[in-house]
Amino acid sequence: MKKILILNGPNLNLLGTREPAQYGYTTLADVEAFCKAHGQTIGYEVECFQSNWEGALIDRIHEAGRQYKAGELLGVVINPGALTHTSIALHDAIKGVEPLPVIECHISNVHAREAFRHHSWVSPAAAGIVVGFGVDGYLIAMDGLVRKFVNSAATKKP
Numbered sequence: 001m002k003k004i005l006i007l008n009g010p011n012l013n014l015l016g017t018r019e020p021a022q023y024g025y026t027t028l029a030d031v032e033a034f035c036k037a038h039g040q041t042i043g044y045e046v047e048c049f050q051s052n053w054e055g056a057l058i059d060r061i062h063e064a065g066r067q068y069k070a071g072e073l074l075g076v077v078i079n080p081g082a083l084t085h086t087s088i089a090l091h092d093a094i095k096g097v098e099p100l101p102v103i104e105c106h107i108s109n110v111h112a113r114e115a116f117r118h119h120s121w122v123s124p125a126a127a128g129i130v131v132g133f134g135v136d137g138y139l140i141a142m143d144g145l146v147r148k149f150v151n152s153a154a155t156k157k158p
């Protein structure tokens with residue numbers, strides 16, 4: 001069974017208690033559990049990784065590139081947390097493992113928040129972006145990955 005990798009960046013280990021008005025009360029363990037359950041429904045094994053360290057996320061993206069080349073991985077859903085707005089290194093890591101599909105996902109609507117959250121270094125390297133759907137965004141991103149790279153209506157001949 002192919003895999004989907006769910007990556008979470010800095011401070012997302014605090015989900016559930018961190019700024020609940022912004023991010024809700026669902027914990028990261030809950031998110032990972034419902035992504036795994038959804039994976040079973042749509043036919044993918046789900047691997048999850050969270051780190052507060054930029055380099056650890058970059059190493060995991062490189063590993064994902066190898067898994068993709070080996071045919072083991074469909075793609076990645078990443079919530080890069082605040083690294084979204086600061087990390088050219090994360091952008092370069094994703095570009096460096098092209099064509100591995102990476103969907104950027106944010107729980108909150110970053111565009112309705114502070115100006116420093118409006119720019120993303122990750123977006124230009126992403127295959128798609130899901131913003132502002134709360135933690136359901138992870139599931140929407142997983143479905144988007146499958147729809148775009150497995151069942152694309154756009155690329156199917158009539």
Ligand SMILES: O=C1C[C@@](O)(C(=O)O)C[C@@H](O)[C@@H]1O
Binds near residue numbers: 081082106
């Ligand atoms: O850590 C996060 C979480 C976030 O990526 C989100 O999921 O809405 C938005 C980022 O601006 C913030 O730094």
